[in-house]
C-alpha cells in the first residue's frame with residue numbers, strides 16, 4: 001500500500017497517542033508471569049504487541065480483550081510447551097524478552113519472525129543467556145533467528161552490556177527471575193528502564209544503583225496497569241509541528257520517562273519551544289502533557305549518551321534536519337543499522353530520493369539543511385521509516401509517496417488519520 005502526503009501550512013491540535021509499545025509488551029509478559037489478573041488499560045493494539053499476546057496464548061496464558069482493557073490471567077512463572085514455533089512477527093522486543101523467560105522454562109520452544117526480524121542479531125542475547133545456563137541456539141548461521149531454546153535451571157550472573165540495548169538488559173533480567181542467586185546487568189550507557197519499573201510495580205525487589213540493576217527470584221502479583229501514550233509515536237507529530245512556525249500541538253497523557261524523552265531535548269536544541277507538564281505516574285512511569293510550538297530551526301549534533309534516549313526517533317529527526325539551517329550530525333548510532341531495517345542506509349536513500357543532501361557514516365549520518373522535493377520513497381517495510389517520510393511529505397516542496405506503508409500498523413495503526421486531524425492545509 002502507498003500513502004501520499006502533501007505539504008501543509010502548519011500543525012494545530014491537542015490529542016493523545018496510542019499506548020506505549022515498550023510498556024505494553026512488558027505489561028503483558030510480566031503480567032503473564034504473575035499470579036492473578038493484570039488489567040491493562042490503553043494497551044497498544046498494534047501488530048508488534050498483538051504478536052506478544054498471541055505468543056503468550058500459545059504458551060498457555062489466557063488473555064481477554066473486553067474492548068477497553070486487555071486482561072492477562074497470570075499463570076505464575078511456569079508456562080506450557082507451545083505446540084508449534086512462536087511467531088514474533090516484526091517485533092524484536094517480543095523475541096528478545098520472551099527468550100529470557102523461555103530460558104527459565106522446563107521445555108523446548110522455537111521463536112521465529114518475519115524476514116526483517118530473521119535478519120536481526122540474536123547473539124547479543126544468546127551469549128548472556130548461555131552464561132546463565134540456558135541451551136539456546138540461533139538457527140540462522142549461529143547469529144540470527146529462529147531461536148531454539150531449551151529452558152532449564154539457571155544461575156545468576158553479572159553481565160556488562162557490550163551494546164546499549166534495553167532488549168538485551170530485559171532478557172537477562174527476566175531470566176534472572178528464574179535463576180539461583182542474584183542477576184546483575186551493568187549498563188555503560190543508560191537505556192529505557194521500563195522492565196525494571198514494571199517488575200517493581202508487580203512486586204519484584206529490583207535493586208538499582210549507578211548503572212547496575214539486580215534482581216533475584218521473585219513472586220509477582222497481578223494488578224491494574226495504565227499504559228501511557230507512546231513518546232516514540234508522539235515524536236512524528238511533535239517533529240512536524242516543530243518544523244512549521246505558527247504550529248502549536250499538545251500531546252496529553254504521554255509517557256515522560258527520562259530514558260525516552262531525548263527527542264524533546266533534541267527538538268529544543270533545534271530551536272523549537274517545548275513545554276512539559278508532568279501530571280503524575282502510572283505504575284511508576286511518569287506521564288504528562290507536551291506542548292510544542294514551531295520555530296525556524298538550526299542544525300544540531302546528536303551523539304554519545306543521548307543516543308539510546310532518542311534511538312527510535314532518529315529517522316524523523318533526520319527528516320526535520322532538512323529544514324534546519326546548517327548541518328545536523330548524528331554519531332554513535334551504529335545500532336540504527338540493526339533495527340527493523342538498516343536505518344542509516346534507508347534514511348540516506350530516502351532523503352536522496354527527495355533530492356536531500358546527506359552523508360552516510362558507519363555510525364550515523366550528516367544531514368544538510370536543504371529543502372526536500374516531492375517524490376517517492378521506499379519504506380522497505382520499516383514502520384518508523386514510513387512515518388518519518390510521511391512527515392517529509394508535510395515539509396517538502398511537493399507531495400511524497402511512501403511505499404509499503406501498511407507496515408505503520410506495527411506500532412501506530414491510526415497514524416494517517418491522526419496526522420490528517422492535526423494538519424492545516
Ligand code: S3P
Nearest residue numbers: 022093164165166167168311312
Ligand atoms: C526497545 C528497545 C530498543 C528500541 C526498540 C524497543 C524495547 O531496542 O529501539 O524499539 O522495548 O526494549 P534495543 O534494545 O535493541 O536498543
